[in-house]
Amino acid sequence: MSYRFTIAVLSLALCWSIRPAVGQEETSAAVPDQVQGDVATGDGLTEVSLSGDLKSVLQPLFESISKADVSRATVEMLADSVLNGETVNSETSTFQIASRVPNQFTVYLKQPEQRTRVYCDGESFIAAMAPDAYFRMPEVISIQDAITNLPIPMGPYPEPLLSLTMAGADPTISLVAGMKSLDLIDRNPFRGKVPAVHVRGEQSDGVTWELWVTDEESPRPLRMLIDMTPMLIASDQVHVPDGFSYQVRYDFLTWRMSGDVDAALFAFTPADDATQYESLDDYFQSIAGATKEHPLLGQTAPRFLAITSEGKNFNSQSLKGRVIVLDFWATWCTPCVAAMPVIKKVTDRFADQGVVMVAVNTGQEREEVIEFLKEQKLKLNVVLDPEGKIADGFVVDAIPQTILIGKDGIIEAVHVGFDGDADLETRLTDELEVLSIGGKLGSATNPNEADSSNEK
Known part of the structure; x- marks a missing residue:
């Protein structure tokens, strides 16, 4: 059973921390009654309350x-997506x-299909x-700001991880302030070997x-181990299917807060063929809707x-000889629902x-x-x-995804994502004006066109 499209859209929503940035809403939250006893974490840092046992562990x-x-630090991340008790996607980064x-x-961050790195040397901030x-980036930020307000997507929920791995940080901001409860669970050996405390x-x-x-x-x-399911459900970015859960696990392979750190790690030197973009949005727009790399472009549609x-x-x-607009979607996919009426209007x-x-x-x-369909009429x-x-x-790995098939059965265009009503309507209209009269789009320069077009 394939749920790659589900994971792709949920992961996109998770790239940004949904939790309010501390220093805005959460710093004003009262520390719960069940957490007692004062602990300070450094000059000028947040004072929080912990029970005696927790204080001895966390302070x-x-x-x-x-x-x-x-x-x-080197940390391995495992993100598991579970649907009705079955693990449908598991990615290690x-x-x-x-x-x-x-x-x-x-x-x-080294992900299966993505490499993302930020560099801040105190004078410049590069992504x-x-x-x-x-x-x-327009300006350098402090380590604490990088933890709570990092402006670059760095995996599902990086704040807790960064608060435990960046020098000079105040972990209480991310791990204690605004908490509903904190409990010491046990002191059983970790993996049956390492003396540990479980919180x-x-x-x-x-x-x-x-x-x-x-x-x-x-x-x-x-x-x-973080269970992010409640955060997803509360978010208005995606609709979470019933029975779906999402957990992120961080395993700290190496970790130290002392010794030497080479200054060269913080400096960025671009490759000779590297492209400099104006912003994150500029970069994403440059790759949004790309069609030339789709493996089926110019091929006979399955x-x-x-x-x-x-x-x-x-x-x-049964649709042989017609131009087909295949729109891959799901009810929980907000951009899909937004795009469908536009696609229908243009195709009509x-x-x-x-x-x-x-x-x-x-x-x-x-x-x-x-x-x-009844609710949406x-x-x-x-x-x-x-x-x-x-x-x-x-080969649909993410939705919304629209595939245009010409009258000869050849795939002529593949578009991923939703760029807004106006842009979608203009682009689709232009493409259908060509395809409706038997013209070509993606296959016009595809070397496989001659071979593919003979398959009827």
């Missing part, structure tokens, strides 16, 4: 971080982090979104985390059988020229789709793809 760790001048008080730091793409916290937004630290005079973090939302059999071959204009729209609902059951040609097989056949 030495927090002080070692807040009083440190340098830090180095690695963080490499170094810092020097007050405003020198680097955070390097490298790829080996050949970077942009300069659990629940944030005011419902997110829970568990932290394991070594049970020794100078403690260090071992693992942090044939498929499906069931419609009305319970009828559907054969893609070309209906008498052999253009038809087919909305492929991926990953949901018929009853859920029918209820949604949408009249669409909807086919169902509950197991994601059609999406896999068309």
